[in-house]
Amino acid sequence: MTEIIDGRALSHKIRQQLKQRTVLLRARGIIPALAVILVGSDNASQIYVRNKHRAAAEIGLATQDFKFPDTTTEEELLELITKLNVDPKVHGILVQLPLPPQINAAKITAAINPIKDVDGFHPLNVGQLFLNDPQSLPCTPHGIMRLLAEHQINVAGKHVVIVGRSNIVGRPMAALLLNADATVTITHSKTSNLRELTQQADILIVAIGRAEFIKKADVKPGVVVVDVGMNRNAAGKLVGDVDFTEVEPIATAITPVPGGVGPMTIAMLLEQTVRFAERKIGG
Ligand SMILES: Nc1nc(=O)c2c([nH]1)NC[C@@H]1CN(c3ccc(C(=O)N[C@@H](CCC(=O)O)C(=O)O)cc3)C=[N+]21
Numbered sequence: 588m589t590e591i592i593d594g595r596a597l598s599h600k601i602r603q604q605l606k607q608r609t610v611l612l613r614a615r616g617i618i619p620a621l622a623v624i625l626v627g628s629d630n631a632s633q634i635y636v637r638n639k640h641r642a643a644a645e646i647g648l649a650t651q652d653f654k655f656p657d658t659t660t661e662e663e664l665l666e667l668i669t670k671l672n673v674d675p676k677v678h679g680i681l682v683q684l685p686l687p688p689q690i691n692a693a694k695i696t697a698a699i700n701p702i703k704d705v706d707g708f709h710p711l712n713v714g715q716l717f718l719n720d721p722q723s724l725p726c727t728p729h730g731i732m733r734l735l736a737e738h739q740i741n742v743a744g745k746h747v748v749i750v751g752r753s754n755i756v757g758r759p760m761a762a763l764l765l766n767a768d769a770t771v772t773i774t775h776s777k778t779s780n781l782r783e784l785t786q787q788a789d790i791l792i793v794a795i796g797r798a799e800f801i802k803k804a805d806v807k808p809g810v811v812v813v814d815v816g817m818n819r820n821a822a823g824k825l826v827g828d829v830d831f832t833e834v835e836p837i838a839t840a841i842t843p844v845p846g847g848v849g850p851m852t853i854a855m856l857l858e859q860t861v862r863f864a865e866r867k868i869g870g
Contacts, residue, residue: 590738590840592813594730597737598850601858602646608861609647619864620649621679621705621856622671624664626690627657631817632683639853648857651677661690665698672700679705679860684755702866705859708754716759719766723859728760730851731792731813732767738840740790740811743768748788750774750781750801750828756794756815799830806834812841815848 612619621643625636636652643650653667664682671677680703686692696704701711707723715722735742747764751757752775761771769790774781776795785791785805793801794815806812816828827844835841842848 589835589838591835592734592738592840592842592847594734594842594847594850597734598642598854601733601854602642605648605854605857605861606646608865612861612864613647617864618649618676619647619679619861620651620677621681621860622651622653622674622677624653624655624667624680624682626655626659626664626683627687629683629685630819632685634817634849635683635852638849639856642853642857646857646861648860657687659687659690661694664690664695668695668698672698672703677703678864679703679856681705681856703863705856705863706755707759707859713754713759716766717762721763721766724763724855725755725759726852726855726859727756727794727815727848728763729859730848730855731760731815732763733855734813734842734848734851735790735811740840742790744770745789746770746772746787747790747792748772748774748785749792749794750785751794751796751815753794760792760794793828795828797828798826799828801829801834803830803833803837806837808837809839810837812838813848814842814844816844817849 609619640650671680680699682695696708697710699709701709704712704723707725712723742764747769749757749760752773761773764771772784774784782805786807788810790811792813798818798820812829812834814827814829818826820826825845
């Protein structure tokens with residue numbers, strides 16, 4: 588029987604623990620707070636914003652929302668970030684990606700105070716992650732590591748193939764796995780023998796942003812599959828980057844979409860914000 592890796596269940600368990608940590612913080616007069624900056628209207632971002640707000644409120648974490656229209660300038664965003672960077676009431680800052688084309692996302696990311704960078708996207712945090720000295724972990728890859736650990740899926744010595752090389756998922760995922768002694772192959776949209784490589788994976792992590800891209804013939808029987816995709820298919824249904832119906836029967840374990848990686852991204856975001864708030868105690 589294939590094991591279905593339940594991200595909702597683990598996310599729920601983690602959020603219960605976080606609730607207790609926020610109670611302790613509040614008793615010390617610290618209200619953990621996350622500032623979220625949203626520019627324009629990306630579909631995945633809307634889902635993310637809605638779900639993370641609900642989850643934050645449940646655990647007693649305060650969120651401040653800053654919504655900007657598509658036409659916003661870089662200067663306006665930088666001005667807000669500069670304020671939030673030094674606001675002692677704000678422990679975490681998150682700028683929703685993607686940003687509209689007139690805004691240089693790298694410049695915005697680099698402007699965030701690294702000690703408040705809950706996404707772990709600041710170049711300093713990226714560098715420390717790659718040097719195996721992480722200070723802030725990107726939420727989606729971190730959530731995937733926790734899911735694998737919870738299901739006793741050991742990555743050390745395994746061949747993990749990642750499909751996708753984004754700054755948000757593919758690249759930091761590779762660094763985390765390497766830090767955990769996996770053998771890592773990164774493939775992407777320009778990889779010529781992509782399907783030959785995915786067939787060799789003991790663990791396959793797919794974040795390429797194409798609906799049901801990975802088929803049964805692309806995987807080895809017994810594979811562990813982690814699906815990071817969030818796409819709407821022709822029928823308007825939310826589907827991953829893996830054809831679940833085809834691949835599930837031959838996998839040892841697989842994450843569903845929805846209910847797999849998505850809820851873990853949120854749990855890790857909340858956990859990191861609480862951790863940043865705790866850092867203030869005595870310091
Ligand atoms: N700076 C930044 N950091 C991000 O981490 C980031 C971002 N920008 N921009 C947008 C994407 C997308 N993203 C999601 C996270 C969770 C769900 C999620 O909760 N999914 C659930 C629910 C789906 C539903 O409600 O239908 C699930 O998969 O089960 C969705 C999408 C984070 N992203």
